Amino acid sequence: MTFDAAMYQFLLRMGDNTLILGHRVSEWCGHAPVLEEDIALANTALDLIGQTQMWLGLAAEIEDKGQSADDLAFLRDAWDFRNLLLCEIPNEDFGRTLMRQFLFDTWHSIQLGHLTKSSDERVAAIAAKASKEAAYHLERSADTVVGLGDGTEESHNRMQAALDYLWPYVGEMFQSDDVDVVLAKAGVAPDPASLREEYDAVLLRVLSEATLTIPDSRFAHKGGRSGAMHTEHLGHLLTQMQWLQRAYPGCQW
Amino acid sequence: MKNEWPLWEVFIRGQHGLSHRHVGSLHAPDAEMAIKNARDVYTRRNEGVSIWVVEANQISASSPSDKGPLYEPSESKVYRHPTFFDIPDEVGAM
Numbered sequence: 001m002t003f004d005a006a007m008y009q010f011l012l013r014m015g016d017n018t019l020i021l022g023h024r025v026s027e028w029c030g031h032a033p034v035l036e037e038d039i040a041l042a043n044t045a046l047d048l049i050g051q052t053q054m055w056l057g058l059a060a061e062i063e064d065k066g067q068s069a070d071d072l073a074f075l076r077d078a079w080d081f082r083n084l085l086l087c088e089i090p091n092e093d094f095g096r097t098l099m100r101q102f103l104f105d106t107w108h109s110i111q112l113g114h115l116t117k118s119s120d121e122r123v124a125a126i127a128a129k130a131s132k133e134a135a136y137h138l139e140r141s142a143d144t145v146v147g148l149g150d151g152t153e154e155s156h157n158r159m160q161a162a163l164d165y166l167w168p169y170v171g172e173m174f175q176s177d178d179v180d181v182v183l184a185k186a187g188v189a190p191d192p193a194s195l196r197e198e199y200d201a202v203l204l205r206v207l208s209e210a211t212l213t214i215p216d217s218r219f220a221h222k223g224g225r226s227g228a229m230h231t232e233h234l235g236h237l238l239t240q241m242q243w244l245q246r247a248y249p250g251c252q253w
Numbered sequence: 254m255k256n257e258w259p260l261w262e263v264f265i266r267g268q269h270g271l272s273h274r275h276v277g278s279l280h281a282p283d284a285e286m287a288i289k290n291a292r293d294v295y296t297r298r299n300e301g302v303s304i305w306v307v308e309a310n311q312i313s314a315s316s317p318s319d320k321g322p323l324y325e326p327s328e329s330k331v332y333r334h335p336t337f338f339d340i341p342d343e344v345g346a347m
Contacts, residue, residue: 034258036279040293140289147282 006182007120008062009082010189012072013179013225015055016083019073020234021104022048023241024091033094040140044101047133054126074245078235085224086169088234095148095158100166102145105138106202107173110195119187142206149210160212171220174199260309261287263294265301273305284308 026045032038056069086104091097112134115127148155174196176184184191207214223229244251258280264273276295281287287306295301315323327333 034280036281036290036294039297040290043293043297136292143286143289147286 001178001182003182003186004062006179007188008059009179010183011055011059011062012082013084015052015059015069015072016081017087017104017108018048018055019052020081020083020237021087021100022046022052023237024087024089025097025101027091028097037094041097044137044140047130047137051126051130051133054129058122058126070245074242078230078238079227081224081230081234081238082227083224083234084169084172085221085231086166086172088224088231088237089166089169090233092162092165093158095155096162096165098141098144098148099159099162101137102141102206103166103170103203105134105141106206107195107199109134109138110198110202111190114190114195118189123188142202145206145212146210149207149212156211159210163207163212164215167215167217168219168221171218172222172224175220175222175225177226258282261291261306262309262312263287263291264305264307265291265295266303267300268302273303276300278309281306 022045025041025048028038028041029045030038032041052073053069056072060067060069060072084104086100089096089100091100109131112127112131116124116131118124118127145159149159150156174192176191176193180189180192183189203214221231224231259282260278261281261284262278263276265276266273279287279290279294281290284306288304291304291306296304
């Protein structure tokens with residue numbers, strides 16, 4: 001695999017994670033349980049979409065086929081997406097949304113922290129901006145996970161159910177493939193598997209404070225970041241996210 | 254109503270050297286979340302460098318019906334304004 005081909009895949013993975021999760025979180029806009037959370041979730045979604053513009057913008061530049069970040073976001077099909085399966089899982093209730101956010105934010109802030117030291121200046125610059133946003137996202141989602149996990153019986157049960165449901169989607173973050181080998185060798189990005197220890201430490205600290213039990217299993221669904229197979233949910237999400245560009249190609253406003 | 258989070262008053266300092274100003278209120282389960290909510294609700298457009306939150310029921314306020322005894326007596330005391338002094342030229346603009 002050439003360096004540019006690996007780089008393109010890596011940038012799609014970063015950008016598709018933030019794009020798909022950002023869209024998911026934006027689905028709460030106007031529907032969150034309280035006004036304050038509604039605004040906070042919308043802010044998070046906007047941060048993620050903003051990061052998407054940077055990652056996919058650089059991806060398009062490296063692909064060098066005259067596409068823009070918008071083209072990559074709105075004109076690709078489900079099998080072209082490289083986001084983690086975790087990012088496309090439906091919101092369900094507020095508890096699952098916040099647990100998904102916490103599981104992602106933890107990985108995201110660790111990953112971005114390493115990327116600020118990337119040998120590629122463009123990657124390091126994007127990470128420097130995004131890591132501040134991710135640090136706040138993590139602070140907020142971790143606090144909420146503790147508040148709800150160590151809250152009422154109902155909120156505790158919902159958070160435990162969310163953790164049990166989402167746990168099989170965590171392992172995919174740490175699966176390395178030949179793209180990762182090329183980038184790790186060049187010092188552009190860390191080997192995903194090397195982040196697991198740091199990740200588990202944060203999880204253990206926050207989830208025990210939240211009185212939640214981490215499932216005793218390392219089974220992991222995969223296929224999102226490699227593009228081999230997404231869940232059925234991604235296609236449905238894309239019909240919502242992409243319909244305007246599909247119905248009115250090239251439409252601008 | 255019993256399940257509602259308490260109300261917090263939010264004060265934000267716009268830039269270093271200015272005082273915190275009351276900007277509004279919001280609901281939150283505790284002080285830490287109130288600060289986070291304030292960050293998300295009131296500083297989205299780069300409005301602040303510091304946030305204070307105070308639980309609304311901790312604020313003691315003067316009563317509007319006491320307006321007469323509290324404020325009217327000072328209306329007739331113009332000599333409290335420093336406008337009766339001749340300022341020497343060499344002092345310059347005050």
